[in-house]
Amino acid sequence: MLCRERINVVNPARSASEFADFFVGKVNAIRAATDGAPAPTFNDVHVESPLRRFQNLHVDDVVKLIHSAPAKQSDLDPAPTWLVKDCVHLVAPFVTHLFNMSLSTGSVPDAFKAAYITPLLKKPGLDVDVVENYRPESNLSSLSKLLERAVCNQMESHLVDAGLFPRHQSAYRKGHSTETALVKVCAGLIQQMDSGHHVLLALLDLSAAFDTVDH
Numbered sequence: 001m002l003c004r005e006r007i008n009v010v011n012p013a014r015s016a017s018e019f020a021d022f023f024v025g026k027v028n029a030i031r032a033a034t035d036g037a038p039a040p041t042f043n044d045v046h047v048e049s050p051l052r053r054f055q056n057l058h059v060d061d062v063v064k065l066i067h068s069a070p071a072k073q074s075d076l077d078p079a080p081t082w083l084v085k086d087c088v089h090l091v092a093p094f095v096t097h098l099f100n101m102s103l104s105t106g107s108v109p110d111a112f113k114a115a116y117i118t119p120l121l122k123k124p125g126l127d128v129d130v131v132e133n134y135r136p137e138s139n140l141s142s143l144s145k146l147l148e149r150a151v152c153n154q155m156e157s158h159l160v161d162a163g164l165f166p167r168h169q170s171a172y173r174k175g176h177s178t179e180t181a182l183v184k185v186c187a188g189l190i191q192q193m194d195s196g197h198h199v200l201l202a203l204l205d206l207s208a209a210f211d212t213v214d215h
Contacts, residue, residue, distance in 0.1 A: 014131060019119045022131040027211055047162040054103040062096045063088055065146050075116045076141045084142070099147055112144035136143055 066088045073081040077152075084091060102108055115138035126133035140148075156174075159165050165173060168182035185201075192199050 017025045023136050053159040056100045057097045074139045
């Protein structure tokens with residue numbers, strides 16, 4: 001089944017080079033605008049068991065990762081996802097070795113960094129002839145996303161066990177979402193109004209927020 005974003009139409013008059021130049025130029029402009037910003041500062045937090053290295057995966061761990069992966073796939077994948085799942089017990093030992101080499105050396109294979117990029121309209125009804133109305137969707141290979149999930153699982157487990165998640169963070173946490181964030185904000189507003197206080201709510205929206213993070 002095609003998701004709604006996939007039915008967005010790209011103007012055939014626009015070339016891949018035009019989109020690439022625009023997306024790269026947009027990031028370069030943000031870098032230039034923030035070039036004089038001070039470097040971020042970090043404070044060390046003491047934890048009883050710091051995460052010094054990632055744990056090696058077992059074959060069973062990789063089998064679970066593959067089975068739980070969505071049916072999606074990338075044009076960069078040499079084999080369709082359904083076939084990998086059907087042959088999971090044949091491929092899992094090799095994938096496990098590959099992932100463990102990456103985790104132990106702290107190195108990600110170059111092939112895992114390549115992405116198939118598709119320009120998608122930000123929302124329906126926008127002018128398809130204006131490149132500014134598109135956002136780039138990066139589709140990584142299935143193995144790359146599986147490795148990312150393996151790392152994320154270990155990172156999240158450590159952050160939870162060590163109590164390092166900010167108390168009010170809703171993103172990227174199990175059992176939290178935009179809904180829980182809204183409930184927290186609304187509850188706070190109502191509580192203060194019930195106490196007879198005046199309440200002001202300041203909202204900040206960053207344009208192309210993820211583009212402001214220099215990876």
